[in-house]
Amino acid sequence: MTTRRTALRLGGAAVAAAAAVPALGPAATAQPHRFDPKPGSNGVGDPLFPTLGNGGYQVVHYDLAFDFTPVTYDFTATVKINARATQDLSAFNLDTDGHTIDAVTVSGRPATWELTSGQSGQEFTITPARPLHDGQAFTVEVRYRGNGKAPRLGLTGWRFGTDGGFASAAQSSRADTFLPCNDTPSDKATWTFHISAPKGFVATANGELTHKSRRADGSTVWHFALRERMATELIGIAVVKGTYLYGTSHRGLPLRHIVPQGQEEKYGPVVARTPDHLAWLEEKFGRYPFSVYGVHIYDGYTDALENQTLSLFSTNWFKPDANGRPGYETTMVHELVHQWFGDSVTPNDWQQAWLNEGPAVYYAGLYGEERGWSVLEDKMRATYEKLDAVRAADGPPGLPKALGGTNIYDGGALVLYALSVRAGRRKFDTVMREWVKRFKDSTYTSEAFIRHTVDVTGDRSLDPFLRDWLFGAVNPPMPGHPDWKATA
Incomplete structure (x- = not known):
């Protein structure tokens, strides 16, 4: 993904002043750019994953053709990448892990390449036949193959079900186990997918299903297009024994869900709650940011994940609580909140993840409270009491030492709760709604959120207030709530 850039502009008064200065000599002529190609960096400097992603270029579009064989887990694939150089490039890297590379071309010409070990996977260094100029558009095509269960240098993004198929759960740095890519949330791109599935299986991917094509061997290629940009970690491909269930939101948004084959009656009423979840959140954030949504329920996954436009859930989630209530709906809302916070508005690096998870926890808690299932204030008080110890061990919400901790999830929600109390509910609601509108299809940092909050509320005191909450060593x-105290 590309971050927003601000051009410096010379004000009118400065222009007038400059024009009033008499010329002292002949005008300087612009020096031509000296072509000086160098390798792009093998990381973008993410504080938590220093070698994640690569420098020297930005991806515009991925086109992935993925031919998977269930049960054996073998696959062959081709990824075509449209990109633009951001420096003169003699060579550049992609992230990959566990693949056999068969051929590489850059802008149609065969390229040389090398695989070496990296911190979380492999570094895939490509040297084009001709160096690339800063600003030059170029294409990369990689033909590769592998096996879903083959060893990797790092963790895997593959999840395997009892049906012999798979689903992808790539967050935060495992998209490279499915395709060579620039695996950083700071480099979003549009996508097209062509996923093959044999008879009896269906394929899924992010975005809209554009068409299907039958092959002579009886298999089907499913073609998908994601027209809004997506970070690699949100890839949602799968080949499973499943059934597509279709519907629309109350505003007419197309919905498509995938449930286990033969369990349509069990999960049909579950996914049918999605239109109400969407309506509840659209009242708070505005229109859903993508052109389609859905839920994928699969026994090969044990958690819940916000893959863009197609959230992935374990079959184990959907059980009534001890009081017979559908408490799992708060998890469905949590992942749906992420479509705004995390998917549409994406962290520039992983140390900013509190603003993915904080809103998801906060609004899921608010949804449960409105239905009488829980009390948000009680949850926030319990978090407050424990968060000092968490800050000491794992870092404050805005400076985590790793992903997945309470500091990012409940701690991030606590920051938002404190802001809502301090600023008032009406101003807080405006901050959150305008945030996802202002930064739609872009990336963010904590600093940007602080500036945004001050801009929207007009309250400069919220700058130090948020800094204390996000970066301070103690609550x-x-x-x-002056009576709230830390217990450790």
Whole structure:
């Protein structure tokens, strides 16, 4: 993904002043750019994953053709990447892990390449036949193959079900186990997918299903297009024994869900709750940011994940709680919140992840409270009491030492709760709604959120307030709750 850039502009008064200065000599002529190709960096400097992603270029589009054989887990694939150089490039890297590379071309010409070990996977260094100029558009085509269960240098993004198929759960750095890519959330791109599935199986991917094509061997290629940009970690491909269930939201948004084959009656009522979830969140954030949504329920996964336009859930989630209530709906809302916070508005690096998970926890808790299942204030108080110890061990919400901790999830929600109390609910709601509108299809940092909050509220005191909550070693006092104390 590309981050927004701000051009410096010379103000009118400065222009007038400059024009009033008499010329002292002949005008300087612009020096031509000296072509000086160098290798792109093998990482983008993510604080938590220093070698994640690569420098020297930005991806515009991925086109992935993926031919998978269930049960054996063998696959062959081709990825075509449209990109633009951001420096003069003699060579550049992609992230990959566990693949056999068969051929590489850059802009149609055969390229040389090398695989070496990296910190979380492999570094795939490509040297084009001709160096690339800064600003030059170019294409990369990689033909590769492998096996879903083959060893990797790092963790795998593959999840295998009892049906012999798979689903992808690539967050935060495992998209490279499915395809060579620039595996950083800071480089979003549009996508097309062509996923093959044999008879009895269906394929899934992010975005809209554009068409299907039958092959002579009886298999079907499913073609998908994701027209909004997506970070690699949100890839949602799968080949499973499943059934597509279709519907629309109350506003007419197309919905498509995939449930286990033969269990349509069990999961049909579950996915049918999605239109109400969408309506509840659209009242708070505005229109859903993509052109399609859906839920994929699969026994090969044990958690819940916000793959863009197609959230992935374990079959184990969907059981009534001890009181017979559908408490799992809060998890469905949690992942749907991510379509705005994390998928449409994406962290520039992984140390910003509190603003993915904080809103998801906060609004899921608010949804449960409105239905009488829980009390958000009680949850926030319990988090407050424990968060000092978490800050000491794992870092504050805005400076985590790793992903997945309470500091990012409940701690991030606590930051938002404190802001809602301090600023007032109406101003807080405006901050959150305008945030996802202002930064739609873009990336963010904590600094950007602080500036945004001050801009929207007009309250400069919220700058130090948020800095204390996000970066401080201990909890600040909770507004409106002077009795709240840390227990450790």
